[in-house]
Amino acid sequence: MLDDWHVMVVVLIFALIFGAKKLPEIGSGIGKGIKNFKESLKDEEKTPNSEDTKIIEDKTHSKD
Template sequence: MLDDWHIMVVVLIFALIFGAKKLPEIGSGIGKGIKNFKESLKEDGKNNTEQDAKVIEDKTHTKD
């Protein structure tokens, strides 16, 4: 796993490559991307649950 000093080295390398002023923008972009990803997972799970409920409902109606 990553230790604290590994993370510090990575941050230092990013700071040297992109500059200290760009790091907050990059962090914000990554944060927004992760948030969108999580939201899409929740929506996909909700849609799958609704679809499963419809399939179960259809199966119970066809047996009657």
Template sequence: MTPPNLWQLLIILLIVVLLFGAKKIPELAKGIGSGIKNFKKAVKEDEEDGQNEENTKSQIKQSESKNENVSKTPADSHKQDA
């Protein structure tokens, strides 16, 4: 498939101007741009939330393992042996 030539692009541009009007085209472009910007921002925030959740889970596991080690006193280990 070949790319459109200059005349085809001009015809498409003319149809767009007739359908939407010259004043609406910048507003449409601005709306599309802000939509893309918001989408990228949401994806970035979602990725950061996922990373934060993973960090939190690993910190919880580390603190639980530390608590288990601290809670085992020598008296507790003798009780388990008996």
């Protein structure tokens, strides 16, 4: 979908706007944000939320 030259144009625009010295900081911040987002998704899958627990409890009590 994105060719190499698309990526290069975007990087060039960011370099012109923010300066070449800020690009590594911006990239690092974006990377950390994506990592935290993925970790929170994994944690959410591992621990059921209260609504899921309530539905499971209601189903087990209705079978009695």
